[in-house]
Amino acid sequence: xxxxxxxMVSLSxxxxxxxxxxTQNYSQSFPQIFRAQTQWVxxxxxxxxxxxxxxxxxxxxxxxxLDQWANAKSALDLLDATGIPWGVSAGNHDIxxxxxxxxxxxxxxxxxxxxxxxxxxxxYFAGCSPSGMSNAQVFSAGxxxxxxxxxxxxVPTRExxxxxALLDRHRDRVAVVTTHRYMQDAEDYTAGVPLVPSGRFxxxxxxxxxxxxxxxxxxxxxxxxxxxxxxxxxMVNCGHFHEEFRQTSTNVNxxxxxxxxxxxxxxxxxxxxxxxxxxxxxxxxxxxVESYSPTLDQYRTADESICTLPVTFGAYVLPPExxxxxxxxxxxxxxxxxxxxxxEDEPNSSYGGDDTRESDDDTSNSIFTDDQGQALLRFDxxxxxxxxxxKIPLGSSIAxxxxxxxxxxxxxxxxxxxxxxxxxxxxxxxxxxxxxxLGNGLSIPEDLGDRIAIFPGDNSPSSDFGRSMDLTALVQxxxxxxxxxxxxxxxxxxxxxxxxxxxxTSEASNGMVRPRLEVTYVVDTTPPSRxxxxxxxxxxxxxDLILLLSAWAMTDSPFDLDGNGTVxxxxxxxxxxxxx
Numbered sequence: 001x002x003x004x005x006x007x008m009v010s011l012s013x014x015x016x017x018x019x020x021x022x023t024q025n026y027s028q029s030f031p032q033i034f035r036a037q038t039q040w041v042x043x044x045x046x047x048x049x050x051x052x053x054x055x056x057x058x059x060x061x062x063x064x065x066l067d068q069w070a071n072a073k074s075a076l077d078l079l080d081a082t083g084i085p086w087g088v089s090a091g092n093h094d095i096x097x098x099x100x101x102x103x104x105x106x107x108x109x110x111x112x113x114x115x116x117x118x119x120x121x122x123x124y125f126a127g128c129s130p131s132g133m134s135n136a137q138v139f140s141a142g143x144x145x146x147x148x149x150x151x152x153x154x155v156p157t158r159e160x161x162x163x164x165a166l167l168d169r170h171r172d173r174v175a176v177v178t179t180h181r182y183m184q185d186a187e188d189y190t191a192g193v194p195l196v197p198s199g200r201f202x203x204x205x206x207x208x209x210x211x212x213x214x215x216x217x218x219x220x221x222x223x224x225x226x227x228x229x230x231x232x233x234x235m236v237n238c239g240h241f242h243e244e245f246r247q248t249s250t251n252v253n254x255x256x257x258x259x260x261x262x263x264x265x266x267x268x269x270x271x272x273x274x275x276x277x278x279x280x281x282x283x284x285x286x287x288x289v290e291s292y293s294p295t296l297d298q299y300r301t302a303d304e305s306i307c308t309l310p311v312t313f314g315a316y317v318l319p320p321e322x323x324x325x326x327x328x329x330x331x332x333x334x335x336x337x338x339x340x341x342x343x344e345d346e347p348n349s350s351y352g353g354d355d356t357r358e359s360d361d362d363t364s365n366s367i368f369t370d371d372q373g374q375a376l377l378r379f380d381x382x383x384x385x386x387x388x389x390x391k392i393p394l395g396s397s398i399a400x401x402x403x404x405x406x407x408x409x410x411x412x413x414x415x416x417x418x419x420x421x422x423x424x425x426x427x428x429x430x431x432x433x434x435x436x437x438l439g440n441g442l443s444i445p446e447d448l449g450d451r452i453a454i455f456p457g458d459n460s461p462s463s464d465f466g467r468s469m470d471l472t473a474l475v476q477x478x479x480x481x482x483x484x485x486x487x488x489x490x491x492x493x494x495x496x497x498x499x500x501x502x503x504x505t506s507e508a509s510n511g512m513v514r515p516r517l518e519v520t521y522v523v524d525t526t527p528p529s530r531x532x533x534x535x536x537x538x539x540x541x542x543x544d545l546i547l548l549l550s551a552w553a554m555t556d557s558p559f560d561l562d563g564n565g566t567v568x569x570x571x572x573x574x575x576x577x578x579x580x
Contacts (some may be wrong), residue, residue, distance in 0.1 A: 013283040014369075015141040016048040018275060019178075021262045023072065024061035024093045026269025031071035031137060033273045033295050038075045040294035041275075042082040048277075051141040052467040053084055056239035056262070057091025057153060057180030061291040062099030063109050073113070085124040087137045087150040089112050091240060092212035095133075095153065099423045105214050107133050123553040124172075127164040133213075136166055138173065141569035142282035144313050147173040147232070152238075153180040154216025160226050161511040163227075165332045167230045171324035174316045175232040181212070182219050182236060184260035185243035185304075197554045200259070205503055224466065225512040227259075229404070232316050235287070235309070237276075239263040244291065252468065252578055255316060262291065271294055285312050320562070320570075322399055323523045325390055327379045327515040329506035332390055336380035337506035337515060338486065342435040342442075345371035352431025355507045356408045359420055360500025361433035361491040370493060374442055375503055376429055378486025379517045383479065392479060396521040401475035403453070403487070406513035407465040409502040413455035418457050418492035420501060424449035424474055425485040442488050452487070459502050475519055534559055534573035540578040548575055 002484045014038040016043050026034035044050060055076075060068035079086045094110045096103060115132030121123035126136040126147065133152040138145065152159050166174060184205070185198045196202045201219040211218070217225075219476045227233055231253040237260050263425045264271040279288040287309040291300040295414035300306070318324055341357035343349055345364040351357065360373035384391040392398075403422075411417060427438070427447045435441050442448050453469035471487070478484045491500055503567035504513040534547040551557045562570040 004522055010475045012049060013142050014049065014279060014281045016044075017278045017280060018053045019237055019262060019278060020053060020055040020275055022056060022091065022093075022265045022271065023056035023075075024058040024091070025057060025265055025271075026075075027068040027072045028061040028065075028270075030270045031074065033269060033271070034071065034075040035078065036295050037273055037275055042078050043083065045082055045084055048279075049141075050084055052137065052146075052148060053079055053086035054148060054176075054178045054237060055086065055088035056178055056237060057089035058093040058239060058265075059088060059091065061093050061107050062097060062548075063094050064097040065099055069109060069113060083138055085122070085139050087135050087178070088135045089147055089150040089180050090114075090133050090152045090213075091180050092103075092153050095213060105212075107131065107214070117225065119140055126166065129159050131158060134159045134162060136163075138170070138566060140566070142280055142313075143571075144282055144317070145173040145564070145566060145568050147175045149175065149177045151177060151179040152216075154211050154218075155179055155222045155226070155340055156213050156215035157217060157512055159511050160217070160222070161331060163226060163514065164230070164328070167232060168326040168332055169317050169332055170565070171232055171322075173232065174234055175230065176237070177227065177234045178237045179222070179232055180238060181240040182222065182238035183245055183247075183259055184241045185245035185261060188243050188245070188304075199247055205393050206279045220463065223249065224464065227257060229466075231255060233257055234311050234316050235311070236261065237262070237371050242266040244302065246304060246307060246309075248309075253315075255312075256310070258287070258311070260309075262287070273302065277403075280311075282313050285386070285485075286310050300407070305579065307495075317344070319471075320564075321522055322520050324520050325392060326516060326518045327382060327442065328511075329514045330511045331525060334390065336382075338378040338380060338431055339376060339505045339515060340429075340431045340433065341373055341375045342433060342438060343371070343373050344435050344441060347435035347440075350432045350434050352433075353507060355505055355509065356502040357505050358500055358502055359489045359491050361418065361493045363500070365499075372441060372491065372493075373500055375489040376425065376482065377489070377515055378425075379515075380484070382475075382484065382517075382519075392519055393519055394479065394481070396523075397481050398472055398476040399519075399520040399522055401471045401520075402518045403469050403471050404516040404518065405469075406504045406515075407459075407467065407501050408464060408504050408513075410459045411499050411501060413499040416494045416499070418494045419454050420457055421451050421490045422453035422455075422469060422471075423488050423490060425488050428485060442490075448488055448490075457499075459489075461568060468485040471517070475517075479521075486493060532561070532578040534575075540575060544575060548572065 059072045090110045095107050111132030118127040125136045126138045128135045135150050137148045152532040187198045235258045242263045249257045264274040277290045289307045291305040299467040340352040357375040359375040362370050363373040364371045383394040455467045506514045532544050534544040551559045557567045559567050561574040
């Protein structure tokens with residue numbers, strides 16, 4: 001291939017991703033159909049510029065049957081032979097025996113095959129969770145860098161914590177999630193007489209179809225704690241439920257998140273070979289979705305089989321002049337959170353080891369008193385004078401800082417809905433501090449600065465216990481050298497109201513509900529004086545291009561010219577700009 005052709009392919013703005021919904025019946029009874037799917041993908045690699053393949057889970061029908069795993073391997077090995085990057089989610093049939101009637105959790109069959117050793121020699125491999133039950137891939141296409149997460153069925157909290165760490169480290173990439181059970185299409189499946197509306201699996205359904213994975217979560221919890229919270233996620237793919245369906249939700253930045261279901265397992269021949277073709281067009285800013293069967297050589301024509309999903313790709317990633325870091329206990333090694341509360345009703349008691357902290361205008365719940373509960377929160381060890389991953393360079397310009405809290409309990413008094421006030425703390429405190437040790441609680445202006453944020457105590461909607469507030473100005477002051485003593489959360493005093501809020505602390509067993517500080521800061525993006533002279537011969541030319549392409553998609557490479565963590569399109573652009 002000529003250099004001009006190579007550059008044209010690398011910078012092409014249209015490429016394809018293939019989705020492989022539930023292949024369980026193929027692995028059990030129709031292995032030729034599974035192999036026909038991956039053979040077609042391999043054959044179409046160049047014509048369609050197929051950059052990635054995502055398997056939606058239920059690789060096999062019976063998780064303990066070795067012959068089914070062997071059939072699946074025979075099909076998926078074709079992707080490896082053709083050099084197509086791919087990933088796979090664990091479905092409920094992959095982690096349960098089923099064929100023997102046993103309901104035990106058996107993750108080892110999936111983890112042995114699709115754990116870290118499966119892709120450890122592949123440059124697109126971004127890692128597996130410690131359990132080996134979730135995996136992630138990175139690739140660059142259409143002028144953008146992508147992170148694709150494949151998360152275990154029902155996404156246990158441990159898998160969510162691992163995924164969150166990856167999302168935090170890769171805020172410069174557009175993210176897509178594939179997980180097995182997440183959506184349902186009750187309206188089509190029940191011939192227009194649904195018990196529940198179509199959409200994410202409703203809580204009531206888990207009464208009849210329980211959680212499959214050990215420590216798994218319901219779909220609304222996956223959406224609330226992971227999908228909505230992360231502004232880089234533009235799409236969620238899932239299977240499990242025989243139907244096609246899609247809906248669009250909104251993430252924390254107000255951007256659309258396309259949630260798309262595809263599963264054909266109840267069709268003839270175990271699914272008739274239907275798969276998803278997703279054509280990413282980064283120039284038109286859309287993903288065009290079709291459903292096709294290589295064995296039938298047909299396209300589905302139903303409304304939910306064909307769609308165009310608008311995606312403004314650049315809105316999901318940080319601009320190149322900004323960097324992102326998040327501080328949340330236990331994620332990416334951070335362990336600097338301090339939180340407690342002080343109680344006027346028990347003035348000598350300390351609560352630093354509790355998993356919740358209280359902010360309440362009357363902790364004694366008495367009509368005769370208004371004994372306050374004041375919550376305290378601090379994130380230590382945020383800044384560095386040197387370059388340290390996961391910290392903010394001291395003196396940085398803070399573009400945005402956001403505090404995210406999860407409530408264990410909100411205000412439930414029907415006749416009062418007090419607000420809660422966030423103030424900068426101006427005096428030292430520790431988790432062992434008490435009401436009395438802080439001089440009869442914290443007061444304004446002696447101990448607290450001006451109010452910097454406000455949030456409601458009652459849930460709206462009632463199922464949403466998250467709270468988010470802007471702390472940009474405060475974190476900027478800390479970056480400029482002002483001491484960091486954190487924030488206090490004080491209750492609005494409402495006569496007759498004896499109810500407050502309980503806020504999860506850094507001691508909470510669920511790592512996703514611990515307090516979280518997200519900070520975006522400005523970085524120096526001035527490129528090197530000769531960014532493309534990789535072989536040090538004084539010229540930027542063909543040899544430098546060869547070196548760069550040899551390291552394509554590698555992390556921690558000296559050829560990462562734009563400093564985004566991966567050798568990709570941005571580095572190619574730097575090299576071309578210095579050509580000659």
